[in-house]
Amino acid sequence: MSKPKVASDWLCGCAGCHMSLLDIDERILQVVELVDLRATPITDLKEPDEDGVTVGILEGGINNTYNEEVAKKMRERCKILVALGDCAVFGGVPAMRNFFGAEAALQRAYVEAESNDENVKIPSSPELAEMTRVRAVHEVVPVDLFIPGCPPDADVIFYALVELAQGRIPEIKNENLHWH
């Protein structure tokens, strides 16, 4: 039997969950023995295989049309979709802007911020994705496994990967369950 394929991507997050994934340190060798690590933000391959992967992992919430596209593509190409970290699970820190709206957030960041000079403007280009409300991944596509945490502990990520690699759905509970 060939090894299960795993792909991952990050959306509206801070890359912290992928850093926590790297925090499993030398145990990554055990993971690589069990799985075929495909497209991830930290490998060269940038898109999940067209013929599909077993496990797709998404970090970050969905805050624009581009994130939507990535999430949908990952959902189409994977059997088990994992929402990794508080942003993917709940919307997370970026979701704070939902209380004020995207316009107010842009205004604050690009116009009002103390470090800006007078010639500032909010970027606009047809090539830029359209901003939306920040959503949890499961508001856009169905999610099979939620691993909350900001970020989830390296130990929790390792446990989940090892279980998934062996064809089991890990139970995230007790000491492994933290939202932060």
Add this chain to the structure above:
Amino acid sequence: MIKLTIDGNEIEVQEGTTVLEAAEAAGLYVPTLCHHPQLTPYGGCRLCMVEVEGARTLQPSCTLPATNGMVVKTNTQKVLDARKFVLNLIFSERNHFCMYCQVSDGDCELQNRAYDEGMTHWDLQPNWQPFEVDASHPFMVLDNNRCILCRRCVRACGELVGNYTLGFEERGADSMLVADYNVPLGESSCISCGTCVQICPTGAIIDRQSAYQGKETEVDHHIGVCVECSVGCQRDVLTRDNRLIRIEGVWEAPLNHGLLCDKGRFLPLEDDRPRLLTPLVRKDGSLKAAIWDDAISAIAEGLGKGEGLAAIASTRLPIEDLALFKSVFADSLKAELVTTLEEGKATASLAKMAEKHGQSFESNLETLKDTDVVLSLELDLVDDHQVAGFFVKRQLTDGTKLIVADGKGNKLAEKASLKLDLEAGNEGSFLLKLHEAIESETGDEGFVKAAKILKAAVKPVIVYGQDFAANADDKAVETLVEISESLNASLVGVKGNANSMAASQLGLESPIKANGYKSAFIMLGDEEPSQKLVKQLEDVPFVVALSAYGSQLTGNADVVLPVTMWAEQSGTYLNMDGRLQKAVQALEVPEGVLTSRETLLKISEALSIEPETDWKTSITLRTPTVEIKEA
């Protein structure tokens, strides 16, 4: 007795027990959020739903009375699904994003309940409506965004404290926690007791002093008696890495049941007086840093044989320290004056009465918690001994009548059914008139009214304060006891500081006269000396001060020894109703500082005195005003 079955266990409980209480008594776990053991069941959050055989729907166990033959199930799939659904609804209502909340990861009951149910995500996302945060209060932040509408704070403010500041405006999802008629909390009738902070299950009311300073998993607990007044509340001092984080009331404490006032909870953490960390000895007119041995020798030399010596101690110190102080200065050195900073004002007249009759005549504080008429004499329980005030205030809406007799501004009087004018110095004649009105229903209208109310009472309590004790003569106290006997009323004397009664039992209650002493030994501990005392000591040639903090008094002293403050020492306290309770050390003693007790022993050694250390006997040599018991 009622017999019911919960999860297959046969349980027998008293009539009036709720299903939740019955389940808990049987060691079964039912999750709750709006429920709190100190509050009347409310049934607001619906987390404690259980399945009852024969009932059409799930029932909230916190408000459901147990009945005979009832069959209850607490963990069926239906119940578990309902719990998760309830939690999902609560999370969806407002901003419950844990990653930016003060109480996340251990201190939040909502999050803990979600963890218990194994919730990895929310099925329903929030509706993203922000509400204004009220940060107008010096000690608390009120954040409706985090509120789950359980109304624990509102119920605690009314039911436990009797202050009725917090309430809700609007209905349903628009419900807003507000102070008074929606004014900023900092400008409201809030008395800063902090019960709402302690009882809030989420981050909706947070404590500014301890916010982000340490979570439950990171702090150490030190449970002991509060030393801010003579009520004797049990409190928990939370520390982290030898730093004070927060003070909380102990819910299980039989006296205060979790309540504290601002003096016990918030103000001790606001202390910014300059700390003394090294002994000081006056040389060539100015105070210079010295080593302990030199400072002790300077004291031994300066005090000499104790002629014309005044020794004064703080009643905030433990009994062990006060008893040792008495042994050294009264028994061994035979000082001219051995007393406390309180000078017995809050106790002497009453202690004399108990001693004269060889009998205690005061009751314990429990009587104040369950009474139908309270007569308060020269005492403002809104400002002083506040927790005892809560006991009274919270009963006023249930028909308990309050009669306030005072001659000066008294905030408790605003809540009184009857106010009587009691000029300081007229206690004797006031009580005689009241006694006459009780006996013969004649006299001034106010006295007759008061007598009527008091005579109609089943469990009347007469409570009196420091001013009354200071002003009343023997005759007045005698009349007070006669009144209590004819009414079958309980007497409660609130006394002064934490160890006011212990000082009285040790006989440390003489008045201080201005100057006229050859030397003075002032054991302040962490008490701030009054301006009056500074003046009284101005012309005393040799003054020793034991103090944790620098003050005008230590500045004028000839030898200053740095001692511990309340959090750095342990010891015993005798509260206003005779309970012996322990105060517990919470912080390490700073380098170069000693406790007042250790300092006294060093001085004894230098003076070749062998002091008595058996304080338990010393405090029982006089008949106490109220029976002394180990709490």
